[in-house]
Amino acid sequence: MLFPLPLVFIIGLLVGAVINWLADYLPHYQMPKTPRYPDGETRPPVAWMGLTAFLLGKRASSGGAKLSWRYPLIEIVTAVALVLTVVVASGRTEMSQLRLVFLMIYIALFVLITLIDVEHKLILFSVIIPSLVIGLIDAIVDPYGPPLENALIGAAVGFGVFFLMYLGGFLFTYVLSKSRGQEINEVAFGYGDVMLITLSGLLLGWQNLLIAMFITVFLGAAGALLYIIFRRLAGSRYSMFTALPYGPYIVIATTMMLLFASEVGGFVVGAR
Numbered sequence: 001m002l003f004p005l006p007l008v009f010i011i012g013l014l015v016g017a018v019i020n021w022l023a024d025y026l027p028h029y030q031m032p033k034t035p036r037y038p039d040g041e042t043r044p045p046v047a048w049m050g051l052t053a054f055l056l057g058k059r060a061s062s063g064g065a066k067l068s069w070r071y072p073l074i075e076i077v078t079a080v081a082l083v084l085t086v087v088v089a090s091g092r093t094e095m096s097q098l099r100l101v102f103l104m105i106y107i108a109l110f111v112l113i114t115l116i117d118v119e120h121k122l123i124l125f126s127v128i129i130p131s132l133v134i135g136l137i138d139a140i141v142d143p144y145g146p147p148l149e150n151a152l153i154g155a156a157v158g159f160g161v162f163f164l165m166y167l168g169g170f171l172f173t174y175v176l177s178k179s180r181g182q183e184i185n186e187v188a189f190g191y192g193d194v195m196l197i198t199l200s201g202l203l204l205g206w207q208n209l210l211i212a213m214f215i216t217v218f219l220g221a222a223g224a225l226l227y228i229i230f231r232r233l234a235g236s237r238y239s240m241f242t243a244l245p246y247g248p249y250i251v252i253a254t255t256m257m258l259l260f261a262s263e264v265g266g267f268v269v270g271a272r
Contacts, residue, residue: 002086002089002090002095002097002100003086003097003100005083005086005087008079008082008083008086008104009079009080009082009083010079011079011082012075012078012079012080012081012082012083013049013051013075013076013078013079014049015078015079015082015108016050016074016075016076016077016078016079016111017048017049017050017071017075019074019078019108019111019112019115020035020050020070020071020074020075021035021048022112022127023074023112023115023116023119024036026116026124026126026127027116027119027120027122027124035047035048037060037061037063037065037066037067038061038065038066038067038068039061039063039065041061041062041063041065043058043061044058046058047059047067049071049075050067050070050071050072050073050074050075051071051072051075051076053067053071053072054067054071054072070115074111074115077111078107078108078111081107081111082104082107082108085100085103085104085107085259086100086104088259088260089103089259095144096142096144098141098142098144099142099144099145102134102138102142102145103258103259105134106131106134106135106203106255106258107255109127109131109134110251110254110255112127113127113128113131113196113247113251114247114248114251117192117245117246117247117248118245118248121190121245122190122192123190123192123193123195123196123247124192125192125195128192128195128196128198128199131199132155132198132199132202135151135199135202135203136151136202138151138203139151139152139202145203146203146204146205146208147205150205150206150207151201151202151203151204151205152202153201153205153206154200154201154202154203154204154205154206154207154208154209155198155199155201155202156201157201157206157209157210158197158198158199158200158201158202158209158213159194159195159197159198159201161197161213162193162194162197162198163194166190166191166193166194190246192247193246193247193250196247196250196251197209197213197216197250199254200212200250200253200254203254203258204254204257204258204261208257208261208265209257211257211264211265212250212253212254212256212257213253215252215253215256215257215264216246216249216250216252216253219249219252219253220246220249223249
């Protein structure tokens with residue numbers, strides 16, 4: 001085992017608390033402050049983590065504003081995700097400690113990106129740009145990741161393909177707006193999705209990125225279909241232009257290729 005699992009789990013809980021903290025401020029373009037309750041009251045240090053706040057009876061402020069279940073759940077999800085990453089990596093003979101550290105950083109970043117995208121339908125440059133810098137450093141210093149040239153080509157391919165889809169989405173909504181005589185503001189891809197797939201290409205290299213993009217499109221279509229079915233079952237109407245976060249599908253596909261590139265690649269190629 002490259003790292004002791006109990007230690008990884010504890011680190012994951014702490015990282016999850018940081019993710020919650022950043023997710024409270026970054027989408028509002030605010031500098032992070034001391035963790036606070038929903039009503040703005042400063043949380044005591046024992047409540048800076050969601051788990052300790054819940055377990056020690058510090059979930060609510062003096063005014064009764066309660067922390068949501070998101071706080072302990074994100075901490076647990078992050079801890080479990082990091083533990084699973086270590087377990088998977090420990091079965092790889094070619095895995096180094098340096099590579100595993102980078103993988104754990106990426107998983108934590110993906111949790112933050114997904115959380116903000118689901119809650120606010122935003123993929124922030126304040127998260128993506130540092131992630132790109134980390135990915136570039138990885139490509140330079142880590143011999144077990146994609147070589148620098150491969151990583152840069154992957155970033156360029158990801159950006160190019162999704163930027164064309166981004167422009168195509170604007171063209172589609174413009175034409176449809178004109179034909180219907182009503183303004184449509186939603187597009188299939190936001191520019192944040194373009195930057196996220198660029199990050200994916202940098203982390204995976206162009207060969208694995210192609211498979212990740214295929215998985216992303218498949219997951220996106222399946223997710224949209226399930227959303228429509230659940231809306232119908234709940235008796236609610238589905239608007240054709242309801243904005244659905246696309247970032248989680250990119251994150252899932254990228255994570256699959258980071259941890260299971262040979263297995264997923266063999267399955268996809270074999271299924272063709």
